[in-house]
Amino acid sequence: MGKLETPDWIKEGFDSKADYEKAHGSSKKKKVSEEKTFKVRKCPECGSYNVNVVLSEQEGSDDEEDLESSKKVVGEWECKKCKWTGRDVEEDELTEDEFMKYLDEKGEEVA
Numbered sequence: 129m130g131k132l133e134t135p136d137w138i139k140e141g142f143d144s145k146a147d148y149e150k151a152h153g154s155s156k157k158k159k160v161s162e163e164k165t166f167k168v169r170k171c172p173e174c175g176s177y178n179v180n181v182v183l184s185e186q187e188g189s190d191d192e193e194d195l196e197s198s199k200k201v202v203g204e205w206e207c208k209k210c211k212w213t214g215r216d217v218e219e220d221e222l223t224e225d226e227f228m229k230y231l232d233e234k235g236e237e238v239a
């Protein structure tokens with residue numbers, strides 16, 4: 129084995145060692161998709177993005193029996209539009225543009 133082996137970058141046909149390292153460096157890194165996407169939750173019933181996860185049971189009522197029917201379950205999702213609740217909420221991936229639109233719409237509806 130001689131010490132003067134042909135460098136890998138020459139064997140692999142790169143123009144320079146820098147190019148070789150660049151190519152190998154970037155292929156080793158996890159490739160992040162170029163387009164940024166945002167995950168948003170969507171109501172499986174009506175398709176509205178106006179869903180929220182229930183963080184706490186509803187308070188503010190003294191009528192405990194009355195509360196029974198409208199009791200929300202912590203950790204479930206609820207749709208503000210059609211009143212759907214459940215765990216199997218849908219997920220959408222939006223591009224940045226779509227996400228901005230989504231925020232606009234959500235902002236209007238929440239207000």
Ligand SMILES: [Zn+2]
Pocket residue numbers: 171172173174175176207208209210211212
């Ligand atoms: Zn809905």
